[in-house]
Amino acid sequence: MSGTKEQVLTFLEKCEELKKCKFIMATSKIKDLLKCIVNSPDLYKLFENVTRDFNYPEQKAKCLITSDDGLNRSYVALPQTVGQRLAFIFCLLVEFDRDSLNFNNFLQTYFREDGSYFESYQAFCRVVISGLQDMIKQVFKASLQEDVSALISESVPASDSKKASLISSVLISINEEINFILKSGLSEEDKEGAVKILTELASAVRSGNEDLIDALIFGYNYFVLYNKCVSGGISDLIESIAEIEATL
Numbered sequence: 001m002s003g004t005k006e007q008v009l010t011f012l013e014k015c016e017e018l019k020k021c022k023f024i025m026a027t028s029k030i031k032d033l034l035k036c037i038v039n040s041p042d043l044y045k046l047f048e049n050v051t052r053d054f055n056y057p058e059q060k061a062k063c064l065i066t067s068d069d070g071l072n073r074s075y076v077a078l079p080q081t082v083g084q085r086l087a088f089i090f091c092l093l094v095e096f097d098r099d100s101l102n103f104n105n106f107l108q109t110y111f112r113e114d115g116s117y118f119e120s121y122q123a124f125c126r127v128v129i130s131g132l133q134d135m136i137k138q139v140f141k142a143s144l145q146e147d148v149s150a151l152i153s154e155s156v157p158a159s160d161s162k163k164a165s166l167i168s169s170v171l172i173s174i175n176e177e178i179n180f181i182l183k184s185g186l187s188e189e190d191k192e193g194a195v196k197i198l199t200e201l202a203s204a205v206r207s208g209n210e211d212l213i214d215a216l217i218f219g220y221n222y223f224v225l226y227n228k229c230v231s232g233g234i235s236d237l238i239e240s241i242a243e244i245e246a247t248l
Contacts, residue, residue: 007040008140015133019125023117027103030096037090046139047090054087063088064110074110075179076127082135082168089132113182123182127175134171134206166244167205173237174202180231194223210245217241 014036018029037043059079066074078085095101104117111127113119181194197220204212217238224230 004042004140007042008136011036011040011043011136012133015129019129023121026121027096030093030103034093034097042140043136047086050083050087051090054084054091056088056091059084059088060091073183074112075183076110078127078131078172078176080169082139085131085168085172086135086139089128092128111179123179127172127179131172131175135168138168166240166247170205170237170240170244171202173233173240174198174205176233177231177237180233181229184229186227186229190227194220197223205241205244213241213245 011033014029014033018026018033021029037047063077063079064074065077079088092101096103096106107117107120107124111120111123113123178195178198181191181198184191186194197216201213201216201220204216221234221238224234
């Protein structure tokens with residue numbers, strides 16, 4: 001039986017395959033990803049733990065949002081905590097696999113970009129699959145050499161656990177901010193610039209480069225104010241980054 005590290009690396013590889021595959025192969029790759037969880041004891045225990053008391057129908061109603069601002073805009077707002085996010089994404093993937101929620105219709109409803117399935121799929125992968133990868137990396141980061149039972153029983157030091165949770169939260173918020181920018185009315189050139197800043201910000205958060213984080217968040221804050229393109233989540237993102245910097 002493979003160890004924790006091998007199981008996690010295999011899972012992350014399956015996520016990459018899903019992100020890089022042609023759209024027509026997506027549901028098949030989702031099935032492979034779920035099989036990977038079932039066949040990996042450590043990952044199975046983790047998802048079993050986070051879904052045990054998780055009310056998916058209730059969270060689904062909260063997370064799949066259609067605005068009533070007259071624009072008829074629908075989007076996905078992932079749950080606040082890492083455990084709930086993991087549970088929600090897992091249940092969502094299971095629905096796609098069973099076709100109780102049609103994947104194509106879901107993309108065109110909640111990740112409608114330029115109207116093409118390709119762009120919708122890319123947006124979905126940025127928010128959902130990359131978010132899933134980041135959370136798994138952080139959850140297992142401090143415990144790759146430890147028995148998984150220690151992880152599930154939350155015996156990781158509180159400071160490490162809090163920092164991992166903050167990083168996961170920020171990375172998901174950055175993905176959501178990218179999605180907001182791509183759906184905005186900015187020019188393609190401005191969108192490209194904003195996405196580049198946010199992508200570099202995510203890398204700086206992962207590496208803990210405080211100076212670079214400060215420079216990028218300052219630059220992005222100036223960008224959104226100058227272009228009058230401020231999302232509802234930007235203030236929370238800045239506050240979360242400040243919390244992370246306090247741990248560096």
